[in-house]
Amino acid sequence: MNHPKPLIRGSRIEIISPSGAMSDELIDKGAEQLVALGYHVTIAHHAKSKFGRFAGTTQQRTEDFLQAFANENVDAIWCSRGGYGCAHLLEVFEKETDLQLADKWLIGYSDITALHAYLNNRGIQSLHAPMLKHLAEEGNDTAIAYTQKILSGEYPHYTIDAHPLNKLGKATATLRGGNLSVLLSLRGTPFDLPADTDIILFIEDIAEQPYHIERMLYNLKLGGVLSRIKGLIVGQFSDCPEDTSMPGTIYESIASLMDEYNIPLCFNFPVGHVKDNYPLICGAKTQLEVTNNGATVSFL
Numbered sequence: 001m002n003h004p005k006p007l008i009r010g011s012r013i014e015i016i017s018p019s020g021a022m023s024d025e026l027i028d029k030g031a032e033q034l035v036a037l038g039y040h041v042t043i044a045h046h047a048k049s050k051f052g053r054f055a056g057t058t059q060q061r062t063e064d065f066l067q068a069f070a071n072e073n074v075d076a077i078w079c080s081r082g083g084y085g086c087a088h089l090l091e092v093f094e095k096e097t098d099l100q101l102a103d104k105w106l107i108g109y110s111d112i113t114a115l116h117a118y119l120n121n122r123g124i125q126s127l128h129a130p131m132l133k134h135l136a137e138e139g140n141d142t143a144i145a146y147t148q149k150i151l152s153g154e155y156p157h158y159t160i161d162a163h164p165l166n167k168l169g170k171a172t173a174t175l176r177g178g179n180l181s182v183l184l185s186l187r188g189t190p191f192d193l194p195a196d197t198d199i200i201l202f203i204e205d206i207a208e209q210p211y212h213i214e215r216m217l218y219n220l221k222l223g224g225v226l227s228r229i230k231g232l233i234v235g236q237f238s239d240c241p242e243d244t245s246m247p248g249t250i251y252e253s254i255a256s257l258m259d260e261y262n263i264p265l266c267f268n269f270p271v272g273h274v275k276d277n278y279p280l281i282c283g284a285k286t287q288l289e290v291t292n293n294g295a296t297v298s299f300l
Contacts, residue, residue, distance in 0.1 A: 001125045001174070001283040002103040004076070006153030009038040011075040014068040015132055017047040017055030019111045020083020022133060024048050027080055030132035033139060034078070037148060044068060047080060055080070058088040065089060065115075069101045076151060080132040082110030086182075090114055090191055105151060107131070110206070110273065113178030117191045120176060120283040127151070128178055128202075128271070129279030138275060147279040155299040158278060160269055162294045165255040169264030171231035172300065175286040177202035184216045193225060200288050201225075202280060204235030204272030210243040214253045221257060231264045231288040233297065236272035264288050266295040 007013075013034055015027060027048055034041045044064035049056030056064075068077045093099060106115060106126045116126045129147040130138075138144070146156050176193055177183065180203045186192050193199065205213060220226050237250050246253060251267055258265055266288060270276040285300040 001120065001123050003125050003284075004103045004105045007039070007075055007105075007151040010040055012040045012042060012073055013076045013078050014042050014044055014071070014074045015047050015078050015080055016044040016061075016064045016068055017049070017080040018061050018065050018089055018115060019055065019079070019085035020053055020081055021050045021055040022081045026133055026136045030080065030136035033135045037140065042074070053083065054085045054088075058092065061085065062089050062092045066099065069104065072102070074104065076105040076107065078132055079106070079108030079112050082108065082112055082131065084111055086111045086114035087185065090118060090189075093118055094190055107147065109277065110179050111182060113182040114186065114191065116178055116282045117183070117186055117193075121191060121194065125281055125283035127279055128282050130277050134277070141275065143275070143277045143279065150279055150281065155281075158297040160266060160295045160297070162292060163267040165251055165265070165267045166290050166295060167255075167258070167263070167265035168290050168292065169231070169262070170287070170289040171200055171264050172285065172287045173198040173200045173230040175200050175202065175280060175284050176282060177233070177280075178204070178282070180205040180213065180216050181208065184219055187219060187223065195224075195228070198230050199228075200231040200233065200286055201229045202233035202235060202269065202271060205237050205240065206273040207239045208237070210240065210246050210250050210253065213237065213240065213250055214246075214257070217254060217257055226258065226261060229263065232258060232266070233269045233271070233288065234265065234267045235269045236274045238273040264290040264295075266290050266297070269295070269297070
């Protein structure tokens, strides 16, 4: 996949809101934080728009997305927040198959998983990382520091503590994934996970019942996805209370379902709707190694 160029001090970042609406105050505060990090910041024309729960109409949000990619003076695009709404943009993209997109970083997660899937399937890497809302509320914390390193071309090497449900092994493949619910909503569409590419999959989610999570994973199993992946990184499932009527915890259910596959499994990776939401490069060649001492994730 094409790798976006590194950012330097003074690079221009455009803020867009392709999904849910966010308060003007948080957008302005997040923009101030980006300026403090050394970037030149602009806010897309419709980023502060409101259309019900959405940040503007589908046309407005699509226009901001496409103009940010087309503007040669914009070096990276930072999403304000997730929520729901990126599916509206995908419907437009499916009809406009001749869209020309420059290789530049798109930064976000949660509902932005849909846009990562779109860009990755077009051969452009993207960054699953904290959004502007996180930056406005948390400031320049560890997750933002890692994100800035990746944007500057310095790839982190993550080392994660061992977990009792980990499965040992080593794999090298293209990293894909994101929010499990969004990934499932793309099944059977042109934006689905590729069937012809070796991938390491990472998943996370929020506010889902444990049996919903298992059902989604069974979709991936019955659809042949889990038998094709080379490794699995299991992130955080926030606001997902355990169900004592299930045979095991969410993590235990995932481990049981994956038991038949001889691939490395990494549990409790810091990615998802949590403060320590470590950035992951979607579409990058990645090595996952799980040992008795823990797990490492490296971008190659």
